[in-house]
Amino acid sequence: MDLFILMLAIPLVSGALLTVVGERAWAPNLNIIASLGTFLASALLTAEIVAAGPRFAFGEMFFIDSLNVFFVALTAFVGLTTSIFSGPYMRNEQEHGRLTRPRLRLYKSMFQLFMFTMLAALTTNNLGILWVAMEAATLTTVLLVSLYRTPASLEAAWKYFILCGVGIAQALFGTILLYFAAERVLGETGNALLWTHLVDVKGQLEPAIMALSFIFLLVGYGTKVGLAPLHNWLPDAHAEGPTPVSAVLSGLLLNVALYAILRVKVLADGAIPGGFAGNLMMGFGLLTLVVAAFFLSRQKDIKRMFAYSSIEHMGLITFAFGMGGAVANFAGLLHMTMHSLTKSAIFFTVGHASQKCGTQLMEDIRGLIKINPVIGWGLMLGTLAILGMPPFGVFASEFMILTHAMKHHPWATPILLLALGVAFASIFGKVQPMVFGETQAKPLPHAPAITPVFVHLAIVLMIGLYIPPYLTRWFHEAARMLG
Amino acid sequence: MSAVSLSTQLINLFASVILLLAFAMLAQRRVLPLINLFALQGLTLCLSTLVVAFTTGQAHLYGSAALTLLLKAMLLPWILHRLVRQLQVRADVEGLINIPATMIAGIVLVMIAFNVALPISQLSSTISRGTLGIALATVMLAFLMMIIRTKAIPQVVGFLAMENGLFLAATSATYGMPMVVELGIALDVLVGVIILGVFFFQIREQFDSLDIRNLEKLKEH
Numbered sequence: 001m002d003l004f005i006l007m008l009a010i011p012l013v014s015g016a017l018l019t020v021v022g023e024r025a026w027a028p029n030l031n032i033i034a035s036l037g038t039f040l041a042s043a044l045l046t047a048e049i050v051a052a053g054p055r056f057a058f059g060e061m062f063f064i065d066s067l068n069v070f071f072v073a074l075t076a077f078v079g080l081t082t083s084i085f086s087g088p089y090m091r092n093e094q095e096h097g098r099l100t101r102p103r104l105r106l107y108k109s110m111f112q113l114f115m116f117t118m119l120a121a122l123t124t125n126n127l128g129i130l131w132v133a134m135e136a137a138t139l140t141t142v143l144l145v146s147l148y149r150t151p152a153s154l155e156a157a158w159k160y161f162i163l164c165g166v167g168i169a170q171a172l173f174g175t176i177l178l179y180f181a182a183e184r185v186l187g188e189t190g191n192a193l194l195w196t197h198l199v200d201v202k203g204q205l206e207p208a209i210m211a212l213s214f215i216f217l218l219v220g221y222g223t224k225v226g227l228a229p230l231h232n233w234l235p236d237a238h239a240e241g242p243t244p245v246s247a248v249l250s251g252l253l254l255n256v257a258l259y260a261i262l263r264v265k266v267l268a269d270g271a272i273p274g275g276f277a278g279n280l281m282m283g284f285g286l287l288t289l290v291v292a293a294f295f296l297s298r299q300k301d302i303k304r305m306f307a308y309s310s311i312e313h314m315g316l317i318t319f320a321f322g323m324g325g326a327v328a329n330f331a332g333l334l335h336m337t338m339h340s341l342t343k344s345a346i347f348f349t350v351g352h353a354s355q356k357c358g359t360q361l362m363e364d365i366r367g368l369i370k371i372n373p374v375i376g377w378g379l380m381l382g383t384l385a386i387l388g389m390p391p392f393g394v395f396a397s398e399f400m401i402l403t404h405a406m407k408h409h410p411w412a413t414p415i416l417l418l419a420l421g422v423a424f425a426s427i428f429g430k431v432q433p434m435v436f437g438e439t440q441a442k443p444l445p446h447a448p449a450i451t452p453v454f455v456h457l458a459i460v461l462m463i464g465l466y467i468p469p470y471l472t473r474w475f476h477e478a479a480r481m482l483g
Numbered sequence: 484m485s486a487v488s489l490s491t492q493l494i495n496l497f498a499s500v501i502l503l504l505a506f507a508m509l510a511q512r513r514v515l516p517l518i519n520l521f522a523l524q525g526l527t528l529c530l531s532t533l534v535v536a537f538t539t540g541q542a543h544l545y546g547s548a549a550l551t552l553l554l555k556a557m558l559l560p561w562i563l564h565r566l567v568r569q570l571q572v573r574a575d576v577e578g579l580i581n582i583p584a585t586m587i588a589g590i591v592l593v594m595i596a597f598n599v600a601l602p603i604s605q606l607s608s609t610i611s612r613g614t615l616g617i618a619l620a621t622v623m624l625a626f627l628m629m630i631i632r633t634k635a636i637p638q639v640v641g642f643l644a645m646e647n648g649l650f651l652a653a654t655s656a657t658y659g660m661p662m663v664v665e666l667g668i669a670l671d672v673l674v675g676v677i678i679l680g681v682f683f684f685q686i687r688e689q690f691d692s693l694d695i696r697n698l699e700k701l702k703e704h
Contacts, residue, residue: 128664135671139678146685154686155698161679162638166629169645172668173622173652180607180656190661209603236701 003048004057004064007041007076008119010034015112022105028087031108035076035083038115042076045069050474056125056196063125063196066477071122071259074337078251078344079115081452085348086111086244088446092355093242095446103147107242114140114248118256128193130260131168131175134224137253138164145241156236163233167223171260174216178264181209181271195263202270210271217264218280224257226311227284227318228291235295238307239360243351246303250310251344255336258314262321262482269324269483281322286415288315293419297426301360302350305430306343309386312423313339316416320401321482323408329479331400334467338393338460339386345456346382349375352448353434362430367439376435378453383431385460387424393463490538491610497531498614501651502593505624508644509589512577514636518563521640524647525555532654535611543662544654551650554669559643559676566680567636572693580631589624596620607656614655621648635686635693639679646672 014034021027046069049055054065064072090107093099099107117140121133138161146157175193182192185204191197198205223230238246261281268277292312299305313335320332352375357365369376385392388399398420406413463471504524511517529552536544567573600616607615625648628641646668653660660668683693690697 126661126664128660129667132664132667132671135668136674139671139674142678143681146682149685149689151689151697152701154682154689155701157682158635158686158695158698159701161675161682162629162642165642165675166626166645169622169642169649172649173619176649176653176656176660177603179653179660180603183657184606188658193661193664206606209606212599212603240701 002057003041003045004062004123007038007045007072008116008123010037010041011112011116011119015109015116018105018109018112022108023101027105027108028090031111032080032083032087034112035080035115038119039076039080042072042119046073050470057123060125060191060194060196061129062123064123065481066474067262067481068122068259070333070337070474070478071255072119074340075115075118075122075252075256078248078340079118081348081455082244082247082251082344083111085247085351085449085452086242088449089243089351089355091446096355098148099242107144107147107244110140110144111244111248114144118252121256122259125195126193127175127178127195127198127264130263131172134171134221134257134260135168137256138168138224141237141241141245141249141253144245145237147242147245148240150240152236153240156233156240160233160237163230164224167220167230169220170216170223171220174213174218174220174264177209177213177216178267181205181213195267198267199270202267205267205271207272210268211276214264214268214272214277215280218261218277218284221257221260222284222318225254225261225318226288226314228288228311228315231288231291231311234311235304235307238310239301239304243303243347243354246307247344247347247351250307250347251340254310254314255340258317258321258336261318265321266481266483275324278322278324281318282409282412283322285315285317285319285322286412288312289319289419290315290415293422293426296423299426299430300362302354302362302365302430302434303347303360305362305427306346306350309423309427310339310343312419313343313386316398316401319412319416320404323401323404324483325404325408326476326479327400328404329482330475331397331404333475333478334463335394335397335401338397338463341456341460342382342385342392342394345453345460346379346386348449348453348456349378349382352450353379355448357439362434365434366437368435370439372448374450375448378450378457379431380435381457382453383427385457387427388420391461391464392457393460396464396467490534491613493534494531494611495613497527497534498611498617498651498655500527501531501647502617502620502624505621505644505648506586506589508640509585509624509628510582512580514567514572514634515564517637517640518560518567521563521644522556522560524644525551525560528647528651529556531611531614531651532659535609535654535658538610539658541658544659546662547650547654547659547665550665550669554673555643555647558673562676562680563636563640566683570683570687570693572634572636577632577634577637585627585631589627592623592627593620596623603656609655609658611655611658615652618648618652618655621645621651624648633694633696635683635695638695639676643672643676
């Protein structure tokens with residue numbers, strides 16, 4: 001059977017299946033097996049694309065090249081580790097009486113459907129379907145954000161739905177404008193939204209329309225990336241939803257939304273002379289970075305703080321892609337990978353830590369290293385990694401972004417350094433007492449799943465020390481496609 | 484030639500009715516008449532799409548007209564009516580809107596929308612290009628409605644009206660998006676409204692009201 005079809009079919013079918021059997025005792029295992037199947041299919045698909053080059057599926061509806069297959073593999077991997085993590089985590093939540101069986105069923109089936117929408121958004125060739133899949137991703141997660149049904153979680157879910165809905169409506173207007181520009185060149189053949197056709201004629205697209213279209217698309221999808229000033233939904237949704245949902249929102253959804261922007265940026269760059277799209281992205285990226293860095297120091301809730309850290313990193317990545325060119329694109333892609341892996345690992349440990357201490361308030365979480373050294377060290381190492389300490393991989397990508405900025409955009413360097421410095425001080429100052437302070441917390445009924453945390457951190461560490469040549473080639477190839 | 488100009492006039496007429504309905508929705512304080520106005524806007528949108536389809540012979544536009552009729556003039560208003568009945572919010576009246584000020588803000592938005600749309604519609608060659616400004620104005624008025632409303636259902640109606648405006652923009656600038664995309668968008672809108680329906684019950688259970696001013700606790704301190 002075709003690997004691609006298998007990769008999309010597994011989450012879709014298992015998502016439907018879990019709505020029926022999601023309350024059985026073995027349902028969490030089905031969730032893991034389905035995620036494992038998706039991951040294996042995507043890994044084999046990646047090998048196929050690396051060996052044989054880009055390919056289509058279902059006529060020209062889907063298109064897989066070295067750029068999106070890299071995101072596909074990452075998405076499927078984080079999906080797998082999150083499903084492993086969520087098994088014991090959700091059982092603990094159930095025993096604490098925070099969740100009921102029907103809600104766990106909803107969680108598992110929506111999780112699989114969310115994976116399906118992410119993978120569909122990544123692999124579609126049609127920019128209209130990309131929009132549809134992005135909106136579907138919001139819809140599958142909105143009930144997950146409100147899973148605890150607390151007043152705060154309902155508010156977070158409502159904000160998430162409305163803000164992302166408004167944002168995505170702007171992206172639809174951008175898509176309509178893009179279609180309008182393309183139809184003038186490609187005619188009414190129905191191919192005018194297919195990216196592979198658009199990229200061939202990108203030089204002929206009307207610059208005025210493309211500029212307007214790119215602004216709408218950047219603001220629209222940027223809302224989902226968490227770019228300031230439309231980032232307000234993100235900390236609420238991350239803090240109030242269950243931790244596995246925070247992990248996939250931060251590690252995957254933000255990436256996929258940014259991927260959508262990158263695809264249209266390629267077209268906008270071809271149509272508009274003078275680096276208009278790149279400058280816009282650099283501006284938004286820097287603004288986001290600075291806003292997030294200064295909000296970081298005021299946080300009291302641990303998940304909220306790391307949500308702001310996600311916004312900060314998304315700002316940095318957007319800035320990197322805005323600079324453009326082989327080095328910055330390479331650094332941007334590397335940073336996206338490192339951020340996904342590190343941030344989801346952090347959310348895994350944070351989930352267990354707050355479960356142990358029964359709170360998400362940082363001043364009440366103390367002495368993790370004494371209650372459970374593994375979680376304590378996991379949080380400490382994850383924090384050091386996300387703050388860009390060597391030898392972790394985040395250091396490598398941040399270093400590349402900084403040196404590239406110094407060389408080509410020196411005016412931005414002080415802003416970048418200031419923001420990264422403020423972020424470092426805020427996060428490290430708060431995590432240190434949580435890990436090393438005094439405590440009287442009790443152990444949990446179900447032993448936490450710690451493997452995913454250290455698998456993620458090990459990969460981040462390995463890439464910081466040594467990037468395998470096939471990975472470098474792959475990143476280079478993807479970076480070259482971004483122009 | 485005269486047939487084309489008649490249909491252009493019809494399209495412009497329908498588009499102005501849509502804009503008028505957008506203003507009417509902005510000023511409507513009661514929830515049930517608001518849903519009816521939304522249904523009427525969907526119906527007008529369907530009629531205008533039919534005229535474009537008939538004049539240009541674009542077969543797929545008949546499909547999108549049928550989809551609009553089914554979804555926006557019938558199914559969504561029906562779901563919203565049911566929700567209002569089940570949630571017993573029939574008597575929900577928005578208190579705090581200053582209608583004259585809202586109308587003036589709306590007029591300013593319409594002027595902005597026409598100015599933004601002008602350069603694009605000059606590049607377009609469709610018979611309905613004149614309505615692009617109206618489409619953008621409808622989107623902006625719906626956006627304004629979402630900002631000023633304090634009850635959950637009117638906010639959602641605003642959200643759906645925004646989608647109406649976007650649909651009008653697609654038919655006026657380009658004779659509509661490819662059918663597969665339109666079907667996908669319709670599916671998203673439908674699923675979105677159903678999920679929101681579930682969500683409303685959760686909100687009501689928690690707060691005993693659908694006033695979203697209850698949902699303003701999460702802030703940076």
